[in-house]
Amino acid sequence: MSRFLPSTYNDWALVSLSPFPLAVKLGVVVLVVVTVGLVLWSYVHARRRILLGVMRVAAAALVIAFVLEPALQLRAVRRVRNRLALVVDRSLSMSLPDKDGGSRYDHVLATLKAAEQSLTKLAEEHVVEWFDLDGPSSAATLESAPQGTRTDLLTALERARTAQAGRPLAAIVLISDGADNVDLQASDRQGLAKEGLERLGRLEVPVNTVMAGGGRSFKDLAVAEVLADEFAFVHNTLEISVRLESVGLGALSVPVTLRREGQVISTLTAAVPEGGGAEVVFATKPDQIGEFVYSVDVPQVAGDAVLANNRRTFVLRVIRDKVRVLQVAGRPSWDERFLRQHLKENPNVDLVSFFILRTQADTPGAPDEELSLIPFPVDKLFTTELKSFDVIIFQNFDYRPYQMSQYLPNIRDAVKGGLGFVMIGGDQSFGAGGYGTTPIAEIVPLNLDSADVSWQHAVPEITPAGRGHPVTDLTRGNGSNERLWKALPAWRSINISSGLRPEASALVVDTAVRDLTGNPAPLVAAMDVGQGRSLAIASDSMWRWRFASHRDGGSAERAYHRFWSNALHWLVRDPEHSRIRVLPDKRRFDIEEPVDLTVTVKGRDYQTVAQANVRLQLELAEKGVNRDDTLTTGEAGSLRQRYLDLAPGAYRVRASATAGGEDLGHGSGVFVIESRQPELVRGAPRPDLLEAIADATHGNALELTPDAFAKIRVIDPEVVEVDRRRNIELWDTTAALVLATLLLASEWALRRNNGYL
Amino acid sequence: MHRRLETLIVLLLALAARSAVGAEPRATGAEPGARPDFQFALLKYAGGNWNPRPHGLTRLAWEVRKRTSIAVDLEVAAADPESDSLFDYPILVWQGDAAFAPLSAAAILNLRQHLMMGGTLLVDVADGVVGGPFHSAVSRELQRILPDMAQGRLPFEHVLYKSFFLIDRHGGRVPSQPFLEGISVEGRLAVLVSTNDLAGAMSKDDFGQWEYDVGLGGDATREMTFRLGVNIVMYALCLDYKDDQVHVSYILRRRR
Structure with missing residues (x-):
């Protein structure tokens, strides 16, 4: 016409x-x-x-x-030409290697260049607009390397649809690997979820998808996910669940290895079905307390495109579930009773008690069958069971009637090996308990030559060493510790010692009473013994804090609980009570993120040490020392350190401190540098997803070829008179x-x- | 002459009686080498009779010292419920045989704090009358001291019945109730009530003679009373120690 x-x-x-x-x-x-x-x-x-x-x-x-x-x-x-939106996926997964070398994105750029003629023709018929997944883009931006940290295809399509105030669209062309990690990630490979279909339907425009990244020729084996708690309990079974994902590799049987600090803990074999996932669960029992770097890895298999996802690393903090305490009391007493009550009420304590209810001198007046008494199982307790305890408390206990001499070396050795030990006073304790010439004397902070016990009132006074000590810090920074100690009820007995052992510190003394060396009598003293720790409480009347504090609003009762809580934490070497602490700002840093950490240094008196020399050794797990620095603490006894440009991996920073020629000890902290990008971990191409999107919107699913752009489906432009x-x-x-x-x-x-x- | 002889015989008998009780408790006695840690304290109150069995607890203290390793002070203290000194005695004994006036508010508050903080109170109804003047009065005061806590019968499975002796009876001067009652605070038995006059069954005079008749049970009843008393003391000092797993198999074997 x-x-x-x-x-x-x-x-x-x-x-x-x-x-x-x-x-x-x-x-x-x-x-x-x-x-x-x-x-x-x-x-x-x-x-x-x-x-x-x-x-x-x-x-x-x-x-x-x-x-x-x-x-x-x-x-x-x-x-009037309608719009044609070209959405280019510029997420990090597009930087993954493609089948013929170069990245997926390199291939996209090359294809766009080769398809210039087709694109020019499209530009004649439509207003061609360029987008990336975050919104409108430009040619200059498209030339740069992809850096998007997520792939949200639906939102990207919606952005393209609503751009330019919603002016009519001829079509959307989505150039992507389909590795959506937001709303469509969980979409079944057989099709899209209902909500996804609805959102695509509301676009009212055909979406033509162009598959980048090799599509079904892509091969990858990945440790997709590791599920483990941040905390684990020592000696308790810890389950670590590992999910593997395989793409394009067929059915596989692969070894999966769990390592701690580079050392192999266990290897399991996973049967990975073709194009699917598999889960393996490691069960392990951490045997040490502290922070450790764990990793799970699978080997590289033939054709494995991405090696970065063959290993996952995480930091596990191993803590105690309960402190196992053995309380041995020479006789029932109020001091024993209130300590038992405290320990039983403490959900973090697993208490085993043995109280001597009757001695050979006592006459119950009834045959054994009518008594509930059991033999004191010294042999079992102090041989086979000894290592099952974290802390042993001898409370006004004289070992001599129980043929225990042969077991005392075991106790000493166990303390030197890491056990906590407490001796509490009374008329059967310290020198009065006959320990002066036994191996126990080596592990008690007080010299045990004296059997004297004074029954006069004792006023506990905190010493300079005790002011910052974890055991005697009853306020935990909330108010004056010294003032609180002065307000606490007096004790009513003191075991008079013959002084402190050289390596011990008196934390609390009574300045009105002198020990046999003429110094103020120690009431509480502490000492490191090899790997273990020891505490002496030279009185049997601390229970009065627990019971007699009816007029002070309960502050003495709280002090009692806090003292024992502190003591147990210190005795079992809770890492938080370490004198040298290395505290990274985070446990996990991203690649290229600066790593900042704080090192705090305290002396034997638990006071912060200014101008301490701190040697920091940065170790990359399995590869030894990576960097060695020597720094000095500031006035607050701490320093900050920053590491830049560290390679991905698990690091441990070991700190050792000295001041005035004295070795102050050492500590360590761990952190991991790892890409947290799901883009790089789960970047397998999803041709199925792109096909489903094209089907749902009546577009075409196309391969990344120069002629793909000649095959796109469009809505004809509107005609305007x-x-x-x-x-x-x-x-x-x-x-x-x-x-x-x-x-x-x-x-x-x-x-x-x-x-x- | 006859009168002199009679007087001499009486004196000799008296001396013999004194020597026979030479090992008996003295009010100020302390075990050599061990400083007494445990001491009974009788609760003093106005009206009524706060110490109707002056020898009963001393005798029990002596038995505890003799039978167990506990360092016991044989002297029985008197505790004023309005005084701070109440908190020197974690175990209190409330005896009586007559009605008494309500305690002051300060006394009620002190006793409440004492029990809530870990103290133990043994109520011993000396007249042995359930619902009698003293029992009624003390029940009224317990309601004031621990208003929200119910008093109930103590089952024989309670650890108190195995804290030292394995027992299944109570004793006491009069068998008014074959059970103890108690009030628990946070799972711990804080108040024990006996209506059987425990102290009456344990009381001996200065000549070593039992002061009160215990009826047909005789010495067996007295022995059972002492065992219950020892167990109460042991429970106060060791709580549920005998419920610890390590003891269970031994005790079950002996119970069989």
């Missing part, structure tokens, strides 16, 4: 020029149609009914034309009027001739 139009017009349309409202025009048409229908009905049995009918219909058509005033409208129009139009009236002619008159007259004559009038 267009070719018959005058050259100044390129379009036409049939229009009505009638000034009547639409309702009137419709009414007239209906009236005419009904009338003609009735007339035609009357012709059913007439002769020449066909001729009559044709004439009546033609006449009626002319009448309708008179009413509607039809016209041919000639138009000069032009087509411009400038000129001309109406050529079709009814307002003499011929039409004559024709109508002739038709009506002829019909009238014919009817008359046939006797219908």
Whole structure:
């Protein structure tokens, strides 16, 4: 038709020029149609009914034309190009290697360059707009390396749809590896979830997908997920669940290795089905307390495209579930009773008690069958069971009646090996308990030559060493510790010692009472013994804090609980009570993120040490010392250290401190540098997902080839009228009027001739 | 002459009686070498009779010292419930045989704190009458001291019945109730109530003679009373020690 139009017009349309409202025009048409229908009905049995009918219909058509005033409208129009959105996935997974070398994104850029002709043609028909997953992009941006940290395809498509105030879209072309890690990640490979389909449906535009990343030729084996608690309990079974994912490798049987600080703990074999995942669960029992770097790895298999996801590393903090305490009391007493009550009420303590209820000198007046007494199992306790305890408390206990001499070396050795030991006073304790010449003397902070016990009131006074000591810090930084100690009730007995052992510290003394060396009598003293620790409490009346504090609002009772809580933590070497602490700001740092850490240094008196020399050795697990620095603490006894540009891996920072030639000890901390990007861990291409998106939106799923852009499905551009139009009236002619008159007259004559009038 | 002889015989008998009880407790006695740690304290209160069995607890203290390793002070203290000195005695004994006036608010508060912080109170109804004047009065005061805590019968499975002796009876001067009652605070038995006059069954005079008749049970009843007393003391000092796993198999074997 267009070719018959005058050259100044390129379009036409049939229009009505009638000034009547639409309702009137419709009414007239209906009236005419009904009338003609009735007339035609009357012709059913007439002769020449066909001729009559044709004439009546033609006449009626002319009448309708008179009413509607039809016209041919000639138009000069032009087509407005609609938008074509090209969404390029610039997430980090696009930087993963592709099948022929180079990254997925390199291939995308190369293909776009090769498809320049197709793109130019598309640009003639549509307004081509470029997007990445975060929104509108530019050619310059597209040239740079992909850095997106997530792939949210649905949101990216919605952004493209609503850009430019929602101006019409011809289509969206999504160039991606399909490795969605947001809403579509969990979509079944057989299809999209309902919500995803609904969101795609609301786009109302075909989405043509272009598969980048090798599609189904991609091969990868990944440790996709490691599930383990941040904390584990020492000597308790810890389960570490590992999920492997395999893409394009067929069915596999692979060894999965769990390591701690680089040392192999266990290896399991995982059967990974073709194109699927597998889970293995390690069960291990940590045997040490502290922070450790664990890793899970699988070997590289043939064709494995991404090696970075073959290993996952994590930091595990191993803590005690309960402190196992053995409380041995020489006789029932209030001091024993209130300590037992405290330990039993402490959910972190597993208490085993043995109290001597009857000695050989006592006469119960009843046969053994009528008594609930059991033998004191010294052999079992102090041989086979000894290592099962974390802390042993000898409370006013004289070992001599129980043939224990042969076991005392075991106790000493166990303490030197890491056991905590407490001796609590009374008339059967310290020197009065006969320990002065036994191996126990080596592990008690007080010299045990004296058997003296003073029953006078003792006023505990905290020493400078005790002010910051973890055991005697009863306020934990909340108020004055010294003031609290002064306000606590007096004790009513003191075991008088012959002084402190050289390596011991007196934390609490009574300045009014002197020991045999003439110094203030120690009431609480502490000492490191090899790997273990030892505490002496030279009185049997600490229970008065627990019971007699009825007038002080309970502060003495709280002090009692806090003292013992502190003591147990210190005795079992809780890492938080370590004198040298290395505290990274975080346990896990991202690649290229600066690593900041704080080192705090305290002396034997647990006071912070300024100007201490600290040697920091940074070790990359399994690779030895990576860096060695020597720094100095500030006035607050701490220092900050920053490491930059560390390679991915698990690191341990070992700190050793000295001050004035004295070795202050050592400590360590761990951290991990690892990409936390799911993009790099789970970056397998998802052709199935891209195909599902194309299917749901009536687009095409295409491979990444230069001719892909010639195959995209689009919505035709809208046509918009411009400038000129001309109406050529079709009814307002003499011929039409004559024709109508002739038709009506002829019909009238014919009817008359046939006797219908 | 006859009168002199009679007087001499009486004196000799008296001396013999004194020597026979030479090992008996003395009010100020302390075990050599061991400083007494445990001491009974009788609760003093106005009205009524706060010390109706002056020798009973001393005798029990002596028996505890003799039978167990506990360092016991034989002297029985008197504790004023309104005084701070109440907190020097973690175990209190409340005896009586008559009605008494309500305690002061300060005394009630002190006793409540004492029990809540770990103290133990043994109520011994000396007249042995359930619902009698003393029992009623002390029950009224216990309601004030521990208003939200119920007093209930102590089952024989309770660790108190195996804290030293394995026992299944109570003793006491009068068998008014074959059970003890108690009030627990946070799982610990803080108040024990006996209506059987325990101290009456344990009391001996200065001549070593039992002061009160215990009826048909005789010495067996007295022995059972002492054993219960020892167990109460042992429970106060060791709590549920005998419920620890290490003891269970031994005790079950002996119970069989």
